[in-house]
Amino acid sequence: MQRFKQVAMLIAGGLIAISLLLYVINQPAPIDLFLIIATIFTGIPILYYALQALRLKLMSIDLLVAIAMIGALFIGEYVESSVVGFLFLFGSYLESRTLAKTRSSIQALLAIAPEVAVVLKDQQEVTVPINEVEKGDIIVVKSGGKVPVDGEVTAGDALMNEAMMTGESIPVDKVIGDNVFSGTMVDQGYIRVKATKVGAATAFSQIIELVEEAQDQKSKTERFLDRFSQFYTPAVVVLALVVYLVTRNIHLSITFLVIACPGALVIGAPVSNVSGIGNGAKNGVLLKGGDVIDRFNKARTFVFDKTGTLTKGKPKVVALKSIGDATDWLKAVAELEHQSEHHLARAIVEKAEQTYTLETETLDVEIIKGQGLTGINKDERYLIGNRRLLEQNAVTLPEALEAQAVEAEGNGQTVIFVVKEAIVLGFIVIADEIRPEAKQALFALKQLGAEHLVMLTGDNKKTANFVAKSLGIADVRAELSPKDKLTAIRDLQEAGESVVMVGDGVNDAPALALSDIGVAMGLSGTDVAIETADVVAMNDRLDQLVHAFRLSKQTVRNRTENIIIALLTVFFLLIGVLNGKIHLASGMFVHEASVLIVILNGMRLLKYKPRR
Template identity: 55%
Template sequence: MVRWIQRQTNQLTFTAGALLIIAFIAHWIGIVAVKQGALIVATIVAGVPIAIKAFQALRMKAFSIELLVTIAVTAALFIGEYVESAAVTFLFLFGAYLEARTLNKTRASLRELTELAPDEASVFRNGDWVSVSVDEVEEGERVVVRSGGKIPVDGKILTGEATINEAAITGESVPVGKTNDDDVFSGSIIDSGYIEMVAEKVGEDTTFAKIIELVEEAQESKSKTQRFLDKFANIYTPSVVVLSVLVYLITRDLHLAIIFLVIACPGALVIGAPVSNVAGIGNGAKRGVLIKGGDVMDRLSKIDTIVFDKTGTLTRGKPEVTDFHVISDDNPNDLLQMIAQAEMASEHHLGKTIVKHARAKGLSLQNDYEYAEVVKGNGLRNRVAGHQFSIGNRMLMEMDGVKLTDEVNNYAIEQEKKGNTAIFAAKNGQLVAIISIADQIREDAIDALKELREHGIKQMIMLTGDNAHTAKRVADQLGLDGYHAEQLPVDKVKFVEKLQNEGHKVAMIGDGINDAPSIAKADIGLAMGEGGTDVSMETADVVLMADKLKQFSHAYALAKVTVRNMKQNMAFAVGTVFLLLLGVLAGSIHLASGMFIHEASILVVILNGMRLIRFNREPSEKKIKTVPAHA
């Protein structure tokens, strides 16, 4: 019975409203008995679900707002104030209905995401293409998606090409062209074209499924403000009951004490923080920014210092090999093939670039290296075709006893001064090649950093494992406040800790596995989602799914305006209750009118929170062209 009543709350609300209309008509035509009966029934109909919630809260040893209303309505019935009792219960339920309806609207971005989830997939089984449920697709299976279809799993394109709308993943509505070896994500839609792909992540492991899970968890999580209000309600409710008793003892006016009891309900105060939190997180999700909860929103708004990784964060993360300089007598193609095969074990952008370069030259690569050891921040060691390889920076060469002649060092320095990263490759303890790799600064980097400063960021610093020459060139072009080159993961963590000890609120943004420790250490960790590793995405508090720094500036501005919105709601709610109570004690506010004003204040708070759904910082009018990091 109790559950049935809870499910029928909306119907009970409108039934009580209809009974109030009947009572008004009966009063107008002078049928007193019908009027009184309608008011009493309306009070009971609307009061029962309120009383049930109050009882459930008491069982959990919590003093809820519903308890205040139940006590007040019971007392109003006792003294024969049927108009007030019916009006209070109806307005309270109607306010709860509006509140629930509005919160559902703020969650619309999540529902839109969920609706984009594909239901079926066309897979190649037993020599034929068959349609199966998305949940039945297995890793390694071939999947075909045609024009207008939804991509069912994460994977890599085997054949074909298509223009793909990835708005569900990145928040970017402009379709992108993709072809062989490009990554594609579940939830994306093919605008035009045809692809065959291999399934690499299925079910709950897909990027799309993780996005939905993260947003659901974030919207359910509470900010510090909400947690404070939960504790506040447990103290506030019994305090109001005690104050109402004191009002009665002092004035001997039971009617006044009941009005005081009802009007003191902090409804707008309780709903003000959650509606802002849900709307803000929903806004971010719609634009490809995953903010993992209200507490993250609080902390993000207080950031004053940003620490950037370089490759894949400030730069596009799509570097190219500009020179392959062979020092030994090895055949260049055979040597490149072995080095690329060794780098297939690497998650780093530079390693992937070497692999991509080798494939572009038509070299065949296989995952048949004998073992791989990643030396964080320096490179990797690997054994390929019976040869021991060390591939990385100068520090790795020094660690492995590989001698670098003056001629080699001078060549590497010249390449670095041009903006290249010099990668040294040693085979069996002897240097055999230097690979020069250059990247480009992100198109939106200059605009995004300018906006971050305008929103209140005081300093921006770059930490990179790259050489000092390239680091300085990037830092100068972007107008950063400082940079530190040739940094190991442990160095980045120590630097973040140093800034925190100096009193700064630090955000760290990166995309590689090397950045995960410093992302975790910072007050706010941000990861570049599309090109980032799973480790950095899981560690981060904020994930930028489109790999665009503009999303960071939007997230920071959104955090500030969301926290400001919460404070506005709290101030308005407290001010309304205070003025209403003064009006009650002065005799100018009565129960029904006070309750009407009270519910109106809840609606105002909800509407103010909903403004966040449409929030979007104004984009800069000035367009910045791509700036090469080696220019």
């Protein structure tokens, strides 16, 4: 029937054009016959769909148009009946073409999905269809190839383009032990991947599924319009009948039927949502549906988890202070720390490896819990640790270092002192670095209307205050247990604020679920995070949060524009009809034009770009 619709449209279009030509050159020909044939051709599919719906006790737009066409035939207005039929089919053809464009972002995602995989079997590379790949298979991916599974790199290394997962086009380096995702591409290099997730279980498939469901999850406005149109269409039929009974004018009442079609009103809101969500997916932001967009748009209160969200979540050496200028003691210190598994020790080793090649022989080291360690390297005895370690060993800190150490500690940073043969050499400052984009992102959020920024953390007050001060967050709540965090969010909600919670997903899952809008940063905690959150910033960057916020505002604005366009169209059409300026065919034309305008307006959202 779909194909017949197009054929009927073309035949009717041709017949109408011929009739017009014959009329212009004043040829005596059976013009009316041509037009009646055109009406019948276009009428068949319209009536077919109208009756299908009616059988299910639903009144559709097709029904309004079908009645109008039959009415026009009845009163001998063949031009009107054929033109209305043609315009309606042509309009719905254009609609589905443009609608397909608003859905293009998901199609583009689907096109990314690889269809075959090169599997290593008995040292032979075999190309198999993607659905035959099993968990545990070793997959070979070469330059320009796509990873067909989620898995772990077991050999080789490569520069990978992960844009389809994260929206980030700068290639990242992947080596043995790193995780790679289905749909990402090897820019340069060669890797072997052990499949851990295949088929529908991959993060990529789940994202597609989520975006699809999100685009169809209706907003409150849409649900209202849906309910509205259920009563609206039958009401229009009744009203048209009333118009006829009052005026005894068939022409006026069938015109009324056509212009009252709720087309633009019904399609306007979903088109905005689909485009907005599609734009997000393209830029590494998942917005889970129209409702989420509504709530996000209205949010004024943003609550951030500190560690891993505002900071990188990984301790790093941020400064080295020395009695002299030299910090070459770092090599010896790192070799000793190499024996320890403590996460601060790892930070020191990482820092030293940037400058030195460490010797990895086993050294004699004694770990002193809660203080640090002591050990011998190159026949010299070192003490490496905090103030308590100094006190226990009766080492006094030179005054020059004391002031600097106190300042770092005041900022909540961790200070590790280095003592060689009872002489203080200097100290190492370790801190959890603030994300480089954090400050700008928070500033942008404030400008967009986030009035109340809150930071929640389990960390100590000093560290919390330092981070908050650097980022311009006034409301800081430190030393909280996970349960305290929930209480804090509930308190804000009880004060009437709608709360956006931004966390890294894994340990914040309950807070994400409780808040009005949960934003999960990154795909690291994939399953739990993506499921509980309302918004996912796939690339774990705070500027994606800003884009998501801006996009939700833009989408709501676009939707409002569409509803206004639709209502204004109906209003002006009504006035035109009452003044006798608008007739059946011109009414249909304006109606179809308004539908196309709201779709095109919605498509503008697809092009909306994130600002960096």
